[in-house]
Amino acid sequence: MAINVTKSFLPPIEEYQEIIKGIWENTWLTNNGPLVRKLEGQLKEFLNVENLLFVGNGTIAIQMALKALNLTGEIITTPFSYCATTTSILWENLQPVFVDIESKTFNINADLIEAAITEKTSAIIATHVYGRPCNIEKIESIAKKHNLKVIYDGAHGFGATYKGKSLLSFGDITTCSFHATKVFHSIEGGCIVSKENDLNKKLELYRSFGHKNDDYYTMGINGKNSEFHAAMGLCNLPKVADIINNRKIISEKYDALLNWEKLSRPTNNIEGFDYNYAYYPVLLASEAKLLQVIDALKKEDITPRRYFYPSLNQLPYLDSYNPCPISENIAQRALSLPLYYDLALEDVEQIVSIINANL
Numbered sequence: 565m566a567i568n569v570t571k572s573f574l575p576p577i578e579e580y581q582e583i584i585k586g587i588w589e590n591t592w593l594t595n596n597g598p599l600v601r602k603l604e605g606q607l608k609e610f611l612n613v614e615n616l617l618f619v620g621n622g623t624i625a626i627q628m629a630l631k632a633l634n635l636t637g638e639i640i641t642t643p644f645s646y647c648a649t650t651t652s653i654l655w656e657n658l659q660p661v662f663v664d665i666e667s668k669t670f671n672i673n674a675d676l677i678e679a680a681i682t683e684k685t686s687a688i689i690a691t692h693v694y695g696r697p698c699n700i701e702k703i704e705s706i707a708k709k710h711n712l713k714v715i716y717d718g719a720h721g722f723g724a725t726y727k728g729k730s731l732l733s734f735g736d737i738t739t740c741s742f743h744a745t746k747v748f749h750s751i752e753g754g755c756i757v758s759k760e761n762d763l764n765k766k767l768e769l770y771r772s773f774g775h776k777n778d779d780y781y782t783m784g785i786n787g788k789n790s791e792f793h794a795a796m797g798l799c800n801l802p803k804v805a806d807i808i809n810n811r812k813i814i815s816e817k818y819d820a821l822l823n824w825e826k827l828s829r830p831t832n833n834i835e836g837f838d839y840n841y842a843y844y845p846v847l848l849a850s851e852a853k854l855l856q857v858i859d860a861l862k863k864e865d866i867t868p869r870r871y872f873y874p875s876l877n878q879l880p881y882l883d884s885y886n887p888c889p890i891s892e893n894i895a896q897r898a899l900s901l902p903l904y905y906d907l908a909l910e911d912v913e914q915i916v917s918i919i920n921a922n923l
């Protein structure tokens with residue numbers, strides 16, 4: 565059977581049916597219905613955060629965050645992320661300024677941020693890559709010193725903790741994605757976690773067109789999500805601990821079997837960090853080796869993913885080029901291996917033996 569880099573977790577169908585039954589009773593399908601509110605309540609408790617909004621996806625979450633913080637001019641960001649981090653900045657007519665990454669964690673190199681700040685800089689938006697925390701303390705102190713806002717793209721961070729707190733609880737705003745491929749999902753979906761209550765209120769208005777009934781407060785957008793999506797989230801949330809535990813067991817199997825003389829990987833050794841096993845990235849010796857490994861796996865119907873590729877500072881639709889040699893180099897060699905809830909350990913053995921034979 566084909567093995568893909570991810571496979572969506574699905575709860576028992578009866579559990580989903582049981583929850584959506586209520587939708588047929590009250591005919592409330594969307595617009596802040598009871599299941600959306602229930603999921604929001606459970607997410608706040610699970611993550612131990614005060615302000616959280618369930619939204620349509622992780623990309624609209626970033627766009628709403630950029631808008632709500634009234635950002636202008638230049639936004640310092642990471643070149644090593646999914647394209648949505650950069651395109652959200654461009655979509656809001658802001659200018660991304662790429663700061664290179666650390667080869668240790670693949671996260672933005674906080675030591676290089678200050679040199680990229682100009683009088684036009686209004687914010688830093690960084691991704692917790694593969695669920696590993698950025699240098700949060702350093703970023704916070706730079707932001708304070710230069711009066712900048714901080715947004716974290718926490719799309720990979722659900723279930724990870726840093727210093728005893730959810731990884732989604734840092735910065736002015738952290739966004740998350742609940743897309744079907746993520747550790748926790750609601751088919752499509754995402755959330756916005758904000759520190760300030762007023763900001764949360766503003767984002768709540770943005771989420772449904774900026775009005776409440778006949779009172780129009782602000783320009784808004786449609787960032788809502790439906791009762792059906794919330795129902796999937798409600799089914800999956802109680803299973804997150806179990807999902808993460810299975811991913812841990814699979815990851816440890818890879819750890820034990822892969823040939824680390826020829827491969828490397830980002831470190832998990834970050835003080836105060838508890839991982840969610842969101843991805844299993846490895847770094848090949850060269851792009852040629854990476855392509856050889858992908859070919860060999862494909863012959864056995866196994867599909868890993870170049871994640872992230874390309875380095876975002878090299879996207880073809882940018883109007884200027886900021887060199888980021890470390891990110892460009894890592895993007896050429898990084899491969900995410902199959903990792904999902906019910907991936908069999910024998911399959912991991914097969915994947916590893918193909919990889920080790922091609923290094």
Ligand SMILES: *Cc1c(COP(=O)(O)O)cnc(C)c1O
Nearest residue numbers: 621622623646648719741742743
């Ligand atoms: C998945 C992802 C997104 C986009 O989330 P969607 O819910 O698919 O819109 C944004 N940033 C990163 C880093 C992601 O992995």
